[in-house]
Amino acid sequence: MQDPVVEQRFVEVPDAEGPVRWRIDAGFLTSNWTCIWGKGCQGIHDTRTPERGEGCCSVGAHLGDDPEEAMTIAALADTLDPAQFELAAVASADGIFADSTRSATRVVDGACIFLNRPGFAGGEGCALHLAAVEAGEDPLDWKPGVCWRLPLRLVDGTDADGTPTTTVRAWRRDDWGEGGRSMAWWCTDTPDAFAGDEPVVASLEGPLRRILGDATYDRVRQRLSER
Secondary structure, three states, X not given: OOOOOOOOOEEEEEOOOOOOEEEEEHHHHOOOOOOOOOOOOOOOOOOOOHHHOOOOOOOOOEOOOOHHHHHHHHHHHHHOOOOOOOOHHHHHHHOOEOOOOOOEEOEEOOEEOOEEOOOOOOOXXXXXXXXXXXXXXXXXXXXXXXXXXXXXXXXXXXXXXXXEEEEEXXXXXXXXXXXXXXXXXXXXXXXXXXXXXXXXXXXXHHHHHHHHOHHHHHHHHHHHHOO
């Protein structure tokens, strides 16, 4: 595993409304990391493939065992028309899920079924994201949770005193499993992606508010501003 661009420095913040003790990677959240999809992202294959425009969508979206999320994604997919969704015909014929467990989106030609490929007239990138923007809605309400949380990784645990904990940190290569070792490039361990105009705690305010809750997010932001 490559060394991180920024050092992990954790701070603990109690949840504003519940028993959870949050462990926040202050090093990453105060860094200027930014998503560079379409602006230098090299993808997550064993070789660099910027021309494919896949970003981290090569493996599809893993929904886990949440049937409600699967139902939501399926319902939203039904609202997309071919002008918005390049692989709408494939979705209609074969479905959007990898198998009957409905725990992951289907991968077509090496990428998530919802990924509009470079050159598609309706816009390249996530069809769900693009459709949400077109509808004037928040893409976070349309996309699978694993997608809008990246590059944030949540790790649940329990302290010795029984207090539940959740660590919020950058997603690392090893979080991808064995495949992470051979990836030619990953955005949180390359200086290329540390080029944003504001800290992660601000640029990812939307996802962080959903993860932490508004009151706890405000606590975290205040704590980080004091460092």
